[in-house]
Amino acid sequence: MKNLFATTARGFEELLKTELSALGAQDCQLKQGGVAYQADDSTLYCTLLWSRLSSRILLPLTQGKVYDDVDLYSTITNFNWSDHFDSKSSFLVDFNGTNQAIRHTQFGAMRVKDGIVDYFERNGEARPNVEKAYPDIRIHVYLNREELIVSLDLSGDALHLRGYREESGKAPLRETLAAAIILRSGWQQGTPLVDPMCGSGTLLIEAAQMEAGIAPQLNRLYWGFDHWKGHDFACWQQVRSQAQIQADQQAQKNPQPHFYGFDLDHRVLHKAQHNAKQAGVAHLIRFKQGDIAALKNPCAADEIGTVVCNPPYGERLGTTPALIALYSVFGQRLKQQFGGWNASIFSAEPELLNCIRLRSHRQFKAKNGPLECLQKNYQIAQPSQTALQQPNAENxxxxxxxxxxxxxxxxxxxxxxxxxxxxxxxxxxxxxxxxxxxxxxxxxxxxxxxxxxxxxxxxxxxxxxxxxxxxxxxxxxxxxxxxxxxxxxxxxxxxxxxxQKGSSQYEKLGNQGDYFDVQEYGAKLWVNLTDYLDTGLFLDHRLTRKMVGEMAQGKDFLNLFAYTGSATVHAALGGAKTTTTVDMSNTYLNWAEQNLILNGFEESRQHKIIQADCLQWLAECKQQYDLIFVDPPTFSNSKRMDDSWDVQRDHLKLMTLLKNIIRPHGTIIFSNNKRGFKMDFDGLTALGLQATEISAKTLPLDFERNKQIHNCWVITLR
Missing domain, CATH: 3.30.750.80 (RNA methyltransferase domain (HRMD) like)
Incomplete structure (x- = not known):
């Protein structure tokens, strides 16, 4: 009997223990990261060939206390390596763990490699080669503080590499994880299994191989025991032959397919079909292109099975609207099409699982790479008549x-x-x-x-x-x-x-360039919903822009802090004699120019667009205007400005500059979004100006609840 250790992903130890016991393993004991067990040669090869959950199967060779690299090197050189492989065999060292003296796994691996090479040279043998791609022998070293365990990796490549998946989708599940999901799903062999978002088909392929009696490693060509001196070739051949005979016998039964995979991407379905063929289960699985919103139960009405799925999930919240819809629609289709079935959904987003709107009766935690994931099992009730109605805009x-x-x-x-x-x-x-x-x-x-x-x-x-x-x-x-x-x-x-503080109101979020125009009282205005925090159109100022258009007939109009120039468009459409649009941002001035062009106006002497610090430009401006619209930010400390701007602190300074360029019967429309803004009436009086608040008149119906979203004033010379 040999003492062995099977590694697995965290959380799968109990499942693995059950699996190994069923394969004939003795004295199975749960350990962190795996299961220790005993096996004779036949059972050893069975566990290697048949385990669907093991990542690697290790044969411990030696262990001891290691305090520094000298202890490590000594332990390695004092072990009798020639009992297990000869110097003609290439090898590779996988080193895991650290302690206070050995802080880097690469350094630990190097010291183990040096020890093995020096062992053979000291015994008068040739220096063995280190091979990274396909070594004849893999040495697995685990260091936990001072405890060292050195093992022979009998697997070779990790056991999740079954050999059938040459192509996969963007976020494939490891085969070992897929097998665990199937085992935890409650699916019973011989019953239908449906994956509505199957991707490269891993879940279905693992389940189909279970039912078809195909050993997961049946087609593996390279093993970690091929050059091991303890390898019993005859025993291995017998175990493998029995597995092949079992697979052939199952195939001859000509079972009817009851595994169904759907995906919207026809390219990934092609990969899934290829993978299923490589795995020997293509005849058991039916793949079909289909949208989750149109998902239908592919089985007869009297068949009851399991829906298993690993839907996509996003790590950034900004990517989730479509995912929220996806999970919501998925839940609706489950209730409408799969009444009486079981469902098992695996996701890294528990909140998204809640969008399915089903009550789970079991759930399991697992990791998919670095992601903490949750698998929830559901029993789907038979749909009521009202639930059969598909929610949409009409109903x-x-x-x-x-x-x-x-x-x-x-x-x-x-x-x-x-x-x-x-x-x-x-x-x-x-x-x-x-x-x-x-x-x-x-x-x-x-x-x-x-x-x-x-x-x-x-x-x-x-x-x-x-x-x-x-x-x-x-x-x-x-x-x-x-x-x-x-x-x-x-x-x-x-x-x-x-x-928002300073220039962060203009923060760039993306570069999709998705612009389209919307109508506003006869004006057409470009908006962009994805590239910036704002869309290019302040909806609450809609009535103010309309008022500007109604007042602009035959007048020289100035738009300060113009943003995307939407007020300029209304003024031009209202018959303004001239328009001048001033802002510090080239991005938004280009946008303003496109808004003018969209409405049939070109930048010209009649319609000027100026990039400048508005306050500096005002201080130097010699032209006068009949109508001025000014909507400054609440606060700004842009690098392009000589000083910071605060609308409460600095609005009187702004009015002083505006007084110099407004004609005697001209009008200033002054707006800002600062809550609790207090107009300095005394200061205005001293300047010879008077102000009338029109905030209530400029509040549209869709903003009537938010009385303080902006304030607006008409300012004229006294």
Whole structure:
């Protein structure tokens, strides 16, 4: 009997113990990272050939106390290596662990390598070669503080490398992990198994091999025991032959396929089909291209099986709107198409699993590489008649009232707002408007529509709110938004908004270049929903821009802190004699130019666009204007400015400069977004100016709840 150690991923030790015991292993003992067991030669080869969960199977050779590299080297050189392999065999050292003296695994591996080479040379034999690709012998060394264990790796390459997967998708599961997911899923051999997002097919292939009686390592050509002196070739040949006979006998039974894989990507399905063929189970699996939103049960009505799946998941929250929709739709299809079945879903995002809206009866933790993952098992109830209705824009009222969303309060409020605001927006000729603005304290976000797109903007949560709870509410709200609005998943954009300081309001988020135009009171304006924190259009200033257009007829118009020039477009369309657009950002001035071109105006002497620090430009300006629109930031400390800007502190300085360029009967429209802004009336009086607040008049219907979103003033000479 040999003492052996089978390694496995953390969390799979108990599963592995059960598997090894079934293969005939004796005295199985759970250890951290694996299972220690005893086996004769036949059982040893069986575990190597048949274990679906082991990463490697090791034969411990020697162990002892190691305090530094001298102890390590001495332990290695004093071991009788020639009992296990000769100097003609190439070898490789895998070193794991450190202690206070040996702090780097590469250094530890080098000292072990030196010790083995020196052992053979001291015994008058040739120096063995080190080979990294396919060594004849692999030495596995594990160091935990002072405890050293040196083993012979009988596996060769890691056992998750079955040999059938030559091609895989972007995020393939390891075969050992896939096998564990299947074993934990509750699937019973002989019953249907469906993977609706199968990727390269690993889950289905592992399950099909289990049912077909195919040893996972049957086609492996290279083993770590090939050049081991303890290798019993005849015993190995007998074990392998028996495995081959079993696979052949199962194949001759000509079983009917009941493994089904679906994926939207036809290219990855081609890889899955190739992998299944290599694994010897292509005849058992049916692959078909299909969208999860149209998933149908491929089995007869009286068949009950298991749905198993590893849906995609994103590590960045910004990538999740489509994923939220994916999991939500997946849950709906499970309930509609697979009543009475079991389902087992594996994901690194527990919050996304909640979007499936099923109650799990078992769950397991596991790791997929560095990611902490969760596998949840569900028993799907038979669908009721109301659940058969697919939620969409037409029947979202019934979906919400029947509790088909994770955020019913939010969904009901959003739906009520949609009914009121969308009708009003259509009458006003508006493509861009707000549907929800933190109406409910629990859902602190804004929902805006831009033509066919929806933008969900999350406001930064207070520090006393649990981040996980806030994240889950956001995911629920996004799911409900998709459901209520009926917008396509790829047309929902999620942004996280925070209190802006300085130039961070112009922070670049991406470079997709996805611009499209929206209508606003007859003006066409470019927006970009993905590349910047803002979209290029401040929706709350809509009525102010309309007012500018109505006042601009025959006047010289100036737009300061112009952003993307939307007010300039309204002035030009309103018949302004000239327009001048000034901003410090070339990016936004280029945007303003494109807005003018979109509406039939070219940059010219009539329509000037100027890149400059607005305050510096004002100090040097010699021209006078009839109508000035100025909407400065609340605060800015841009590197292009000589000094910082604070609208409360500096607005009187701005008015002093504006007084010098406004004509006697001219008008200044001054707006800003600072909450609690206090106009300095005494200072204005001293300058010979007077101000009338028109904030309430410039607040559109879709912002009527947020009275303080901006303040607006008409300022004239006294």
């Amino acid at each position: 979202s009222q019934s979906a919400v009232s029947n509790g088909a969303t994770l955020a019913p309060d939010f969904a009901n409020r959003l739906q009520k707002n949609c009914k009121k605001i969308e009708k009003w927006a259509q009458q006003q000729g508006l493509d861009a408007y707000r549907l929800y603005d933190a109406d409910l304290p629990e859902y602190n976000l804004a929902v805006d529509r831009y033509a066919d797109y929806i933008v969900v903007q999350e406001y930064a949560a207070p520090k006393n709110i649990d981040p996980n709870k806030a994240r889950q509410r956001l995911l629920d709200a996004v799911s409900a938004t998709l459901q209520v609005t009926g917008v396509d998943t790829n047309k929902l954009v999620l942004k996280v908004r925070q209190k």
